Amino acid sequence: MHPKFTAIATSLLLAPAALLAQETAPQVDRISMSQAIKAAQSSIDGGVLEAEIETEGDALVYEIDLVRGDAVYEVTVNAATGEVLSQSEEQLTSFLSGLFQEDELRAAGESREALMKALTELEGQDGTRVEELSLDDEDDHMVYEVELTDATGERDVLIDASTGEITNDD
Numbered sequence: 268m269h270p271k272f273t274a275i276a277t278s279l280l281l282a283p284a285a286l287l288a289q290e291t292a293p294q295v296d297r298i299s300m301s302q303a304i305k306a307a308q309s310s311i312d313g314g315v316l317e318a319e320i321e322t323e324g325d326a327l328v329y330e331i332d333l334v335r336g337d338a339v340y341e342v343t344v345n346a347a348t349g350e351v352l353s354q355s356e357e358q359l360t361s362f363l364s365g366l367f368q369e370d371e372l373r374a375a376g377e378s379r380e381a382l383m384k385a386l387t388e389l390e391g392q393d394g395t396r397v398e399e400l401s402l403d404d405e406d407d408h409m410v411y412e413v414e415l416t417d418a419t420g421e422r423d424v425l426i427d428a429s430t431g432e433i434t435n436d437d
Contacts, residue, residue, distance in 0.1 A: 307354075315400070315411075317399075317401040318331040340354055371409065385432075393418065410427055412436065413425065
């Protein structure tokens, strides 16, 4: 057999094995949501409006919206290292000001300790990862809606923004 054909045949035979190895490789370790928020707050000292984990290019990052006074900032944190990659002030156009009401801006600043205590409690449970959270007004009461994965799969919980109490999202 010609060496060129042997190389091609070998590549075709090994390619499925290489793909299988990639699919079964362990997921990259990542810092917790609370660690990412602490990193973001070391860059911009503010309260959390929203936070989520995303893929940006080929990197896993946390995007965290923080409020300080009347200003909203987006901070991007590397999910593997905890390094702050970028920060930018968001312009509160009429669209964004509709997303972030005055009550939410104030509640985000006031809820820092309650949120971090609740996140630490959630993340302290084996295998629990917080994937996303957002501050919302629910029946005239400010809560963080939290999406997480744990031993039971994906589920949603609520964190009371003023007390840090965790309840199921019914």
